[in-house]
Amino acid sequence: QLRLQESGPGLVNPSETLSLTCTVSGGSISNSPYYWGWIRQPPGKGLEWIGSVFYRGNTYYNSSLKSRVTISADTSKNKLSLNLRSVTAADTAVYFCARQPAATAEYHFDSWGQGTLITVSS
């Protein structure tokens, strides 16, 4: 049973860098030619795709966030990472990681983590 678990600091100061990790269990990132995505949801609002990464490192990013985002996959640790630089209050959201079950970012997301709430505030 595939399981994704996001982890992060909970609270981030404005202008700093938000760093999140998604630990994948029940399956190996390196043995699965899939894309993995990060999606966020501000409180009371809809879903926003941040970007997706292939296990080999290929990435796609939301153009509205591209200048501030880096997404990577660590196959040795079976983890995904998200770094979002120069955060503001507008980046306050629940952040989800999810799997796209194909070697293309065009697919749907079939498995999701439970999400982690990140608040940007001093």
Add this chain to the structure above:
Amino acid sequence: SYVLTQPPSVSVAPGKTARITCGGNNIGSQGVHWYQQKPGQAPLLVICYDIDRPSGIPERFSGSKSGNTATLTISRVEAEDEADYYCQVWDSSGDHVVFGGGTKLTVL
């Protein structure tokens, strides 16, 4: 950028049929995916590629597409179907995943 338009809310009585629409330019040429999200939970895939229902999703959930509109239909609505529903496509012109704004389904 590509936009998917959903009605903010849909209300339906138990046992009736709910239809949630998702409009987008040239959506007919793209696969549309639908997610259900209940409060405090992660989204759950209920329909992929317009009409395919993942394992474990009740047959009451179905998808269709016509022209520039995709539709999620929930037959014989139950109280447990009350949730937010989101459509999603891949925008090949911008290499983007795009979500609709979401529709809150209320079971009366």
